[in-house]
Amino acid sequence: MGMQQQDKVFAGAIPEVYETLMVPMIFAPYAADMGGRIAALRPRRVLELAAGTGVLTREIAGRLPADTLIVATDLNAPMLARAQAAGTARPVQWREADAMALPFPDASFDMVACQFGVMFFPDKGKAFAEARRVLVPGGTLIFNVWDRIEFNAFARDVTGALAGLFPDAPPDFMVRIPHGYHRQAAIEQDLRLGGFTAGAVFETVTETSRAACARIAATAYCQGTPLRADLEGRGPDALSCATDHCEQAFVQAYGTGPMAGPMQAHVVTVAAPTT
Template identity: 55%
Template structure:
């Protein structure tokens, strides 16, 4: 009953729950660092793909000089609508776009940035090829992907806790998609197939995911990601129960009150040399 196509759907109440819970839980820690990697480069125009609700966009707008234009895109219009509503410190252009078919001219950006979105692209090499196409010579593609699920403790705990709920049709979203594109050799191959001939720089960075209670990561993962789509596709009435099961498992592993779990990601920078 698993439907990988539903992995790409961030609609309904997901965007607001994603912004309220998941962004501070796991995305904020990496967003500023990603933007900082571009701050020292000479840039005129930056493209962000899979911008989600705009956590990286906000840091780009704050850290990059005001004369650097920023175009932030996402496949899911509801995510962009919320990103625009939350806003940025200076104007950016919000635009719905498919990363595998970018509506921009060749060699029109100095950098393409994507935080934790590549895993959702059905054809990674094609998306990399599109990024390379819109980059100027000397431009960079900068993106992040989560490491294997075992290195991301809240996600791993939630995934394991929900298995008994659906024994005949297990929920595979977390391991399949957010944590399914961690192999560096595969990423390097896809980059080469996308036209990036120079070996990328890869940094593996661990951080801590901290929440005031176990309820927060349970809500974040079960209701603020497409894991919710998987749960509701099996039995819509079990969403609340699944969230409670996840909360109990997190509390059992990390304690009651404030919880603190490891997260880990790969940060990859590939340059278009010609």
Template identity: 50%
Template sequence: MADDAAAKLFQGGVPNAYEQLMVPLMFQPYADDMVARAVARRPSTVLELAAGTGVVTRGLAAALPSATTLVATDLNPGMLAVAEAHGAPRSAGAPDVAWQLADAQALPFDDASFDLVVCQFGVMFFPDRPAAHAQARRVLRPGGTYLFSTWDSIATNAVALAVDEAYRQVLPDAPPNVITRVAHGYHDPETIRRDAEAGGLTIDAVEAVDLIGAAESAAAAAAAIPQGSPMRAELEPHGDEIRDRIEAIAAELLERRFGTGPIRTPIRAFVATAHR
């Protein structure tokens, strides 16, 4: 997030629902992938942007040496509060985590402060992506790496697709929702590359990564986006009944495709690797 309007999308009950529903379904698989990429670079100083409720942060803290400097930031205090409440590994072999409110477009850090900057699924929400990339470049040391991810189109992500279809059935006259418009609206590799280069970065790769998300049931999967994402703020003026109808239709669509009981669904994102 990088402005007040965007930050407000993650207030209220969103942070807790995000952690409980969205993380296991969508974010944990990519967090594991991001952590593996980060650790392979053996950084001594790491900055995380748009850390959310800390799924990547916890993975980094568990995998990096204790001497590593690890700073996790987000613009939204509610998300950081949940992240801090869940904490990070506390052991002799784990680095301490410094949690800090920060705007990705105006980072409060000195030039050339970090070996590695990571950002999982935050870039889509930055109002000025080149400006945010320029900030990441500024705080990177020469030769430092920036890893960031963004969702592919909604058609490649089964749960988001089902929720969007349910949303359009229940609210046919409503404009495209924030999930289609923003969360899954930034998926052209050339645009991703151009924005990073406009921020002064050199892009090494923009890689499509297919993984599998898991939920205890279709109903749990269907509830994740309406309750734990910015869609919740969009639905609040319509009342809980509308949100319940969207969840019920999405659950039925997912059951038809994946069956009852625990489900596993395809998810696809792009992971970009850039350097200063």
């Protein structure tokens, strides 16, 4: 499997670890923030891209009226299956879908939302063009992206620890993908390629990532993200060794008890053209 394909695989044991460990540690605070922003705009038909295990889906299902259509999609069927198993406060539609080839008619939604997913789209301009196509004129695209890894303590510390463990070929997934799409100019260019001609609004949101102990944080990053495939490919014991090594790095940085560290992301909001 090539690196690009490996970066997008959330299968096997990953969905469960992702939902139980990663979601409360780093994703839940941003889902609450995004859910509030979406509810304030009062959309009637919402399409969610890259829904993962449904942390944002659950937020908006609990905040929007029961007659608001919510369609949650993801490329990875195992992630959607975990989202469906977790359930929502009221019914939503779940669909396996590629963000670059959406299976919906033109002007089907008045909002397209995506939490920490656009970084994974191989052709971001094409994905934005699809979002524009399915939006009604004047509809809203809202998404968030992680800021530079330096502003995200846990991800920074894991990446540094793994670089020390594998100095000849440091695992760079966190830098390349989750924290590799934060430059406003690049995002604006891709939005223009997708046909979004209105100026996008960028807001930086700082939150706190938390874990009950170092083992949870190390397991979350090493075993609940596509880092897992990279580590497993380095030898039969590499995944467990990497998890142990990152745990010790966290203990040195944060101690043996509960951990807390800063994290930072950008929320991007842009309107589809009216003509």
